[in-house]
Amino acid sequence: MTPRVGVVVITRDRRESLLRTLDRLAALPERPPVVVVDNGSADGTAQAVRARHPAVGLLTPGRNLGAVGRNLGAAALAAPYVAFSDDDSWWEPGALARAVRMFDEHPRLALIAAATSVGESAGHPDPLNEVLAASPLGTEADLPGPSVLGFLACAAVVRREAFLGVGGFHPVLHFGAEERLLALDLAARGWGLAHCPEVVARHDPDPGGRPGRTARVRRNDLLTAWMRRPLRHALARTAGLARDSRTDPQARRALAGAARRLPSALAHRRVLPPSLERRVRALEPGRPARPGRPVRTARGDQL
Numbered sequence: 001m002t003p004r005v006g007v008v009v010i011t012r013d014r015r016e017s018l019l020r021t022l023d024r025l026a027a028l029p030e031r032p033p034v035v036v037v038d039n040g041s042a043d044g045t046a047q048a049v050r051a052r053h054p055a056v057g058l059l060t061p062g063r064n065l066g067a068v069g070r071n072l073g074a075a076a077l078a079a080p081y082v083a084f085s086d087d088d089s090w091w092e093p094g095a096l097a098r099a100v101r102m103f104d105e106h107p108r109l110a111l112i113a114a115a116t117s118v119g120e121s122a123g124h125p126d127p128l129n130e131v132l133a134a135s136p137l138g139t140e141a142d143l144p145g146p147s148v149l150g151f152l153a154c155a156a157v158v159r160r161e162a163f164l165g166v167g168g169f170h171p172v173l174h175f176g177a178e179e180r181l182l183a184l185d186l187a188a189r190g191w192g193l194a195h196c197p198e199v200v201a202r203h204d205p206d207p208g209g210r211p212g213r214t215a216r217v218r219r220n221d222l223l224t225a226w227m228r229r230p231l232r233h234a235l236a237r238t239a240g241l242a243r244d245s246r247t248d249p250q251a252r253r254a255l256a257g258a259a260r261r262l263p264s265a266l267a268h269r270r271v272l273p274p275s276l277e278r279r280v281r282a283l284e285p286g287r288p289a290r291p292g293r294p295v296r297t298a299r300g301d302q303l
Contacts, residue, residue, distance in 0.1 A: 004081060004100045005157070007032045008073030011087040012039040012064055015048050017206075018087035022053045024202075025085065030096045032083070035059060035076050037069035066175035067153065071168035074160055082160050085201075089154040092117070092200040099157040099199045102144045109143055110162035110191030111183070113151035114199040123202060128152060132195035136282055145194040149183045149283060155201035162191045172223060172264045176216030181224045187276055188228075218254035223265045226258075228272050229280070 007025055011018045018036070025034050035057035038046050046060050059072050074082045081103050083096055099112050113132055117123035135146040153169075156179075166185040169178050183193055222241055225234040241258070244251035258265075272280065 003031075003033050003079045005030065005032050005083060005096045006077040006079040006081075007034045007083045007085055007091070007096075008037065008070050008077070009034065009085045009087060010037045010039055010067070010069040010073070011041065011045060013041045013043045013045070014087045015041070015043045015045045018045060019048060019052055021085060021087055021090050022049065022056060024090040026053065026055075027093075028091060028096065029093050032096055033057065033077060033079065035073040037061070037065070037073045039064040039066065039069050065171075067169035067173065067178040068171050070153070071164070074158070074163055074168060077160065080160055081157055082163065083157040084153050084155075086154040086203075088205050089201055089203040092202060095199045095201065096157070099196070102196060102199070103157075103159055106142060106144050106192070106194075108190070108192045109194060110159045110186045111151060111193040112144075112157040112199050113148050113193065113195045114155040114157065114201045115195075115197040116152055116155040117200055117202050118204070119202075120204045126152075126203065129197065133197065135195065137279060139194075140192060143192045143194040145196040148193050148195050149180075149187060149280060151179050151183060151193065151195075152201075152203075153179050154203060157199065159191075162186060162189070165189065170227075170268070172227070172261055172268060173220045174216075176213055177220045177224075180221070181227065184224070184228050184272060184276070184280070187279075188270075188272055212253075215250045215253035215257065218251060219257040219261070222254065222258045223261055226262060226265045227269050230271060230277065 009021060022034065036049055037059045040063045046058060049056055049058050057076055059076060061072065070084055081100055083091060083099065102112060103109055115129045116126035118126050132148055133146060135148050137147040139146050166189055170181050173181060186193060218241060222237050225237045241251055241255050245255045
């Protein structure tokens with residue numbers, strides 16, 4: 001019998017953290033099939049996975065595909081639903097079973113933005129949970145929770161058909177705030193995205209963070225604007241990043257990176273339908289939202 005949900009993990013040069021994550025995934029009561037996509041590790045990751053978790057599917061594209069590695073993993077699974085984990089995140093027992101029930105009961109639902117608990121042991125709620133729960137987009141009748149247009153990739157479960165149907169994560173962005181473009185593409189196809197706090201992911205990130213992330217996030221925020229937003233919005237975002245780059249080295253890196261990728265981004269430009277553009281604008285700073293609630297996440301992404 002084909003499992004109802006599988007897990008895709010992308011990794012690069014984080015062998016020990018990945019092995020701990022795979023130990024936790026193997027202990028889940030749902031017993032999901034797991035596929036690891038090794039994005040060109042040089043630390044013996046592939047050999048270690050084969051030795052310690054021989055039942056895990058292992059894909060080794062031989063280079064760093066960034067978030068696109070998740071697309072390969074999803075395509076390799078037969079399950080209709082796919083949960084994503086990073087090499088420092090996993091799922092609470094029972095969370096994936098709850099996700100399966102929600103997808104089965106809500107045929108328009110393409111993506112569940114789970115609640116995230118941060119820390120290895122007891123954990124504490126990620127501030128993003130509160131922001132998602134207070135989404136100014138409200139709750140649609142055919143979705144199981146507040147409608148959102150953003151999520152944390154390592155705390156997301158997708159309907160495989162919908163995810164692959166829009167092309168998954170876009171290669172132009174590679175990595176860093178890659179979730180935003182996928183959310184817009186799913187919504188543009190009429191799919192629903194919802195925050196479901198009953199589904200819980202655990203995240204134990206390296207306290208040192210990942211160098212260069214700020215620049216990548218700002219780069220991809222700008223590229224997403226050029227790929228999906230009206231011209232006036234994309235120009236305004238470009239002008240804002242250019243102003244910041246006068247004094248901010250991260251902004252300079254972001255602007256230079258965006259310039260290199262802009263031809264590819266423009267080749268994939270597809271402006272959002274007007275109704276979706278209005279929803280996106282409702283999430284922007286300075287627009288009406290639920291009183292007293294921010295509309296930008298702790299990671300800088302919009303809902």
